[in-house]
Amino acid sequence: MLSIAPTLFKHFLDTVVIGAAFSDAERALTAGPLGAKSAQEVAANKRIDHRAPYLMTVSGKGGYIPGPGFAKREGFRNISLLDHLVSVARGSAVFAELDMRAAGIDDTKIRLRVALLIAVGFLHDADKILGLARTDELTPEHVENLLERFQVGRFLEQAGVNVSAAELLSMIHAVELSRSGTLKPGMRLLSAAENADCGYVRLADRLEGLFLNSALGPAAMVAELQKFGGFRSPFFTTGWRVLHLRSGHTPFLLNALQRGLSAQTVALCGMPPLLEVHHDGELFAIVPEPEANRIIEGGIQRATRPLNLSLRVIVPQGNGMRDIQDGGAGVDDLREALQDDPTCAAKSLFVHIDLLIGDASLRDEIDRLFGPLGFAPNYAGIDKFAGKLFQIWPVRSADDELIRTLRTEAAMIAVALGCTEPTLKALAAQVPAAEVREAELLATLAQCGHVAPAWLTAVAHRLSRQSLLGAWAAALTEQNEDLRERLFGDDGLLQLWLCGDKGNRAGLLDKNGDPGAALVDAAMQWFKAVLGRRFMVSATEDSAGRCHFTNLPVGIEVRIDSKSGLDGIKTSAFSGREGRPESFESSKAQTLVSPPVAAEHRLRTLMSEGRGNGDVPAYVSAPTMMGLFASLSMRADADFIQLNHYDLMRQEIKPDRPVFPESEIYGQRLMFGRHTSIPAKTVEIIAFARMMLQSALRMGRPVHVFRGLPTPENAFVHFDFLPGAIERGIGGRSLRLEQIPPAIELLRALEAMSETPNLGLELALRYADPTTRFAAACEALAVLNRLSDDKLNKLGSLRTTLQTFTRSPDINMTPSDNVLIEFARAMTRVQDAPSRDASNAVRTLGLKVALDAVEACATALHQTGKETQIAAIAGTLENEFERSSRLAWRGSQKQLPFPRVAATAAATLFVEKVWPIAFKSRPPASKARRIAMAVYQVAFEVESYRPRDKANSEATVADGAAKTQTSAEPNT
Secondary structure, three states: OOOHHHHHHHHHHHHHHHHHHOOHHHHHHHHOOOOHHHHHHHHOOOEOOOOOOHHHOOEEEOOOOOOHHHHHOOOEOOEEHHHHHHHHHHHHHHHHHHHHHHOOOOHHHHHHHHHHHHHHHHHOOHHHHOOOOOOOOOOHHHHHHHHHHOOHHHHHHHOOOOOOHHHHHHHHHHHOHHHOOOOOOOOOOOOHHHHHHHHHHHHHHHHHHHHHEOOOOHHHHHHHHHHOOOOOOOHHHOOEEEEEEEOOOOHHHHHHHHHHHHHHHHHHHOOOOOEEEEEOOEEEEEEEHHHHHHHHHHHHHHHHHHHOOOOEEEOOOOOOOEEEEOOOOOHHHHHHHHHHOHHHHHHHOEEEHHHHHHOHHHHHHHHHHHHHHOOOOOOOOHHHOOOOEEEOOOOOOOOOHHHHHHHHHHHHHHHHHHEOOOOOHHHHOOOOOHHHHHHHHHHHHHHOOOOOOHHHHOOOOHHHHHHHHHHHHHHHHOOOHHHHHHHHOOOOHHHHHHHOOOOOOOOHHHHOOOOOHHHHHHHHHHHHHHHOOOOOOOOOOOOOEEOOOOOOEEOHHHOOOOOOOOOOOOOOOOOOOOOOOOOOOOOOOOOOOOHHHHHHHHHHHHOOOOOOOOOOOOEEEOOOOOOOOOOOOOOOOOOOEEEOHHHHHOOEOEOOEOOOOHHHHOOOOEEEOOOOOOOOOHHHHHHHHHHHHHHHHHHOOOEEEEOOOOOOOOOOEEEOOOOHHHHHHHOOOEEOHHHHHHHHHHHHHHHHHHHOOOOHHHHHHHHHOOOOHHHHHHHHHHHHHOOOHHHHHHOHHHHHHHHHHHOOOOOOOOHHHHHHHHHHHHHOOOEOOOOOOOOHHHHOHHHHHHHHHHHHHHHOOOOOOHHHHHHHHHHHHHHHHHHOOOOOEOOHHHOOOOOHHHHHHHHHHHHHHHHHHHOOOOOOOHHHHHHHHHHHHHHHHHHHOOOOOHHHHHHHHHHHHHHHHHHHOOOO
8 A cells, every 4th residue: 555655756746846847947948037027926926927847848758859860759659858757756656665565664764765766766867857968978966956956855855865966876877777887976886775776767767668659558568567577576466457448439438437447446456557548539547457357347437427416415404304315326426425515414413402401411421432533522502502403513624634534424324324215115115214224233333343332322312313323333434444344335334225235125326216327327338348349239239320429329219409418419410421311301300329428428518517618529638647657646536627728828816717827737637628619710720729739838748639539649739620731830730849839939920910900811821831931921021011110019029020030041932932032132232221211112122123124125115035124124223213312222322323233133133033933924913913022022121231241242342333434434
C-alpha cells in the first residue's frame, strides 16, 4: 500500500513544479517579462499569468527539428519536457516504495531514498533542461544551478536528504547510460544499493519512452517490466494486464471507464494503474494481473453508475421518517448522496428531544459509548431547541475528515435501517421490515465481538434507536476492518438491504425503479464487448433499422424524440443512410440510436452543466491524465476538472467567472473541450484554432480536434478542419510543440487582418498560404499606409508583424515577386528614398510609369519593340521627375542631374523581365495590378533604406558624373 510516495510527490509538485517551474523567471524565458500594468495586476491577484513556462514549451519526446533528423522523432508521441520529467519522477517513487516495502526496508529509509529518487527522476534529463546536446559535458555546477533554479535543493532539504550536486550528478550518470562511467571532480562511485535505486529511475524513463513510441506502446512496457532484473522483491513479478479499448463513438463512456478503473485499482491494489490514458478514441490501462478481472468488473460498475437516476435521501421534519427516492443502484450511490449533502446526513442522525432532556443518564451513556470512539456528540444549543428531533452530530466548520466520514457512514446505516418500505404489496412481501434489518445489524455486530449495550437496545423511540445504532456501528468500523467489510463491502449488509440477494429477497431501491437501468446495462455490455475485442451481439439482428453511429440493429420504435435528452443529436434529419428516411419527402422522424450510444449521449447531457449548445460537438481529444501512475495524487474517481478553450483564455479574476491557473490544473484530471463545436464561419475557425493552440500550451497536454471520428496522432496539436490555405500556412495538420508559438502568431495576424476594413478574409487567406504570403503582406501594408495615425496605432502590432515578415531574408517568393523586387531595387538608383509621410503614389511611381508607358506603346503607338518600350519608360521617368515638385531623383540634393543611365537600366529590366514574367506581356487585370503595385511599393521602400554596398554607391556617383559631363557638351 502506497503511503510515502503520494505525500512526497505532492510536496514535490508544490515546491518544484508550482513553486519554481511555473515561476515568473521561467515564464519570462519563453515570453519575455510582463508589462508593468500586467505585473501589477498579477501581483494584486486581479489577473493570472498566461505566459507558458519554459519546461512546457520544450519537447520531452517527439519534438520538432528542421531537416531530415525529424524523421527519427516523428514516430514518438509528442509531450512536454515538464511532463516527461514529472512522469519519470512519479514512476520512480512508486516503483521504489512498493519494491522496498515488499523487501522489508523500514519506512524511514524508504522516505529518504524515495525523495532522492524523485529529485534524480526530475533532473535525469538535465542536459535537455539546459539546452545541451547529449554529447556536451555535464558538470556539478550545472546540477547546482538546477537545484537552485527549480528549488529541488529545498525539496530535498525539507525531506531530510543531504546530498551534494556532484553526488546527484553521479546518480544522473547512472540513469543515463550514454553518460555512465564518467567521473568529474567531486563525483564518486555509487554503492550497489545506490545503483539499484537508480535502476527505478532508469526503468521509469525506459517505460515512458516505450509508451511514447507509437510503434511499440503498452505491450512493450509490460515486456520491459517482466524482463527487468533490478527489483528487490517479487512484488512486480506477478504480471500486468494491458486493457485496450478503441471506441471513438463513446468518449464520455471511455472517460468514465478510465476513472472507474483507476479508482478500482487503487481500492484493490493500493496503487494506481501503471498507465491510464484516453486519447484519440483509444483507452489504454495497465493494471496488476492478479486483480485484473475484479478491477474490470468494479471499474465498469463505477463508470456506469452516473447513468442511474440520482438517489435522493428524504428526512421530513415532522415524524422524522427517512426515505430513499428517485433512483440509485447500490451503496456507493447512497454514500455519494450523503457525502455531497452533509446537512442531510446530520439531519438523518437525530435523537428525540424528550430522550435527551427527560433522561440525563441517557446522555451520559451516549457520551461514554461514543467518546472513546472519536465520535463524541455535540449538544450545543439543546437548551434553546424548540423542535422534536435534535441533531447530535451537526455540521460544524471545524469538523475534521474523520468526523465527516463517520457522519456520512452513520447516516448511511440509519437511513437504510429506517427507510420506508415499498407500498406495492408484491414487492413489500420481498423486502424485510425495519425490525428485521435492525436484528441483522445487531447480529452482525455481535459476530464481530460487539454486543450492543442494554440501554441502547432499550431506547423506545425506534428512529432515535436507529440513529444511535448506525452511529455506533460506523464508529466501530474505524477499528475493525472485518466489520467494515461486513457492513459496507460488495456483499455487505447495506448492499443486501438496498439491492436484495438476487433471489427471493428484494432491496429497498427496487421500489424506486430507474429509467437509467437499461442504459447502465447497455453500457456494461458495450464495455465488455470492446474489452473482449468482439462484436456486440444484438437481440434484434433482424430489426429494420440501424444505429446512426454504430450500425447496430435497432427497432424503428426506439427512434429518439425531443424528450430523449440526447445532446447534439437531432430528432429528424434526412441523410440517405440506412436507418434514416430514404426520401427527402418523408416527414417521419427516424433518428435511430442504439442503447450504448444512447448511454454515451445521456452521460454527455448529464455532464454538460449548461455547456452544450445543441450543436453536434467536435471530437476534441486531450488526455485526461498524463504519464506513469498518473493518478497518484488523485483523491477519487469522480475528481476531475471540466473546462473548454474559453475557460483557458480567461485571464481576469472575477467572482462569477472562474480562471484556471496552472497551479490548479497541472497534474489534475482534466476533461477538456468535450462539449465544443467547430464554428461554421472561416473567421471564427481561425480564432477557434488559435485558442485551441493556446489551450494546449496552457495545459501542457496534446489537443487533437476532429470533425468526425478520431485517428491516432503523435503530434501535440492536430486539426482536420482547417481551410487548405491556413493548414499550409501553419505547417500542416499536425504540429509539434516547437511549431505552436509561430502558428499562434500567424493566426493572430489572420484574425486581425480578417477584422480590418479593406483587408478582410480573402486577403487573410492569401497571407496564410506560404505561396502567396509575401504579396498579401505587401498589399496589407499598402492598405495600412493609407490609414490615419489613430487607426494605425490600433493596428500597430499587425503592421509590425507584416513589416518584420517582408524584411526577413528567408521568404518564399514567386518569380513575379522576385522580378518586381529586382525592379524596385533598380528604381532606388533612380528615385530618392520616400519620406515617412510620402503618399502611395510616390512609393509606386516607378511601376506605374513603366506599366503606363508599355501599355501606351502598344495601344497608342502600336509599338511593341523592346527598344521603343525601354526608351518610353526611361523618357517618361525623366519627364515625371523634371516636372513634379513632389519627386526627387537620387543625387538631386547634391545638385546631380537626373540619372539617365540608371533609369535606362531600370527600364530595360522591366521590359526584359518584369513585363514577360510578372504580367505575361499583357496589361494586368485590376487585382493583379493592385497586388503588383503593393509588392513593388514595399520592396521599393525596403530597398531604399537598405545599406548599399560600395560598388552600387560608386556606380550611382559615376552615373551622375557621366550625366554632368554629357549635359555640358554642346549639341551636335
